[in-house]
């Protein structure tokens with residue numbers, strides 16, 4: 001493990017800060033750094049035992065980022081990006097966690113971060129324009145501003161299988177993995193779920209387990225990562241042009257990942273050319289597969305060409321015809337859920353110790369003390385891995401009792417689905433900022449690009465308010481209505497809403513089904529946010545403070 005630094009000091013009861021930040025993932029770390037630069041006092045509360053957010057929790061075997069390390073890293077500090085050497089094309093989780101720790105130490109952030117502390121409630125006082133935040137250690141702190149950096153994929157979801165409590169073996173969730181390595185050698189293992197976490201971990205678990213049963217409800221599209229060590233020369237090649245690469249990621253790319261920009265749609269090329277292009281991307285590996293053509297998530301016939309290509313590749317890899325058929329996704333357009341990036345996932349099903357169980361046709365009936373029962377058959381297992389995902393984007397926010405104007409809770413306001421203006425604020429909840437929230441590009445993008453943009457926007461906004469003696473900022477209902485309509489309109493013009501994905505909240509029973517992230521692209525979105533700021537925060541209501549605010553800094 002990584003953290004060897006002294007842990008943070010507990011908060012004084014009734015302490016007061018300029019800003020309270022929830023979460024010490026990449027958002028919390030950079031936000032704190034920016035707030036310090038503004039001379040503001042801040043306290044970060046983190047429920048985990050160390051910094052790193054999603055990379056602190058997701059320690060399952062094979063966990064790594066699906067965005068290349070040279071792009072999935074902070075750009076705000078020139079020396080940091082020149083000095084940190086990523087070892088592989090796609091950094092594994094322990095290395096990303098080391099990086100988060102390095103950032104915390106390098107910028108001396110730890111002294112304002114309180115670990116092992118959950119924020120339980122945040123209540124806005126309309127008279128003082130302040131938030132009162134209570135934490136799991138019983139402390140109460142106040143601040144004019146709260147920033148939610150709670151992450152989009154940090155609230156692990158455990159489905160309720162009948163009989164779960166009777167299971168006698170160990171149960172692991174990929175998003176809540178133990179800190180010690182787990183050894184499956186000689187064990188019969190069941191993995192439930194075939195999303196990205198499962199697809200990354202299954203090949204490694206299969207190498208250890210005596211028998212591995214993979215319980216699949218929905219097949220996913222996955223492309224090879226082609227992961228490899230990064231040489232010093234390759235790192236230097238990136239760095240030679242880093243400023244321009246970062247600029248392009250921020251401004252020119254839809255998803256914040258620099259890649260060749262397609263100049264045509266899939267049907268503009270003859271079949272052989274198309275196959276050649278898909279083949280080249282398949283061979284170079286990674287998420288940019290979806291960037292071969294400019295209409296793959298817009299046009300069904302175009303999408304079919306890419307989906308068919310991947311299905312053919314699966315058929316070419318997996319020997320058993322029935323397993324191959326089951327592994328070929330057929331119920332959603334490719335890319336309408338983030339495609340997975342794998343190392344030997346499909347080939348793993350050629351191993352004699354690995355069996356795919358179709359729980360779409362035969363749902364899991366119950367968990368037995370030593371087995372998973374599906375289709376009337378007991379699959380004997382000694383350990384269970386739940387790769388069943390997250391209550392994404394809103395789950396971690398929903399766990400906090402947030403009360404805004406008139407005592408209304410955010411959960412009540414969002415009962416029919418999250419509503420925000422720019423993903424940054426929700427009307428009725430003044431001075432509460434959300435980073436990479438619903439209504440922003442968020443999970444559709446390179447998260448670090450999006451985090452930096454949000455944090456910078458919020459920091460600039462706080463400086464603007466301080467300079468003008470403004471005590472509160474709040475999204476107006478009309479601006480929020482217009483933004484929600486725009487987010488839905490853009491989503492509706494694509495194939496994304498056709499998938500039952502966690503983008504839609506479809507994986508959580510009872511969760512309203514609304515397409516949460518903004519598909520317009522990070523470049524367009526950044527421009528919109530900049531324009532709003534340039535027009536004196538158009539769509540936000542600002543109220544001049546009755547008395548000087550503590551956020552005036554010092």
Ligand code: NA7
Nearest residue numbers: 159192193194195196197198217218338387388389390502
């Ligand atoms: P995902 O992508 O939400 O995958 C969860 C998987 O678990 C998926 O295959 C689900 O099947 C399956 N699942 C969930 N609940 C059940 C129940 N009740 N029964 C059977 N199967 C179930 O989460 P991941 O952690 O893999 O990835 C999350 C993101 O992290 C990923 O998109 C990357 O951006 C990084 P379903 O599809 O719902 O039929």
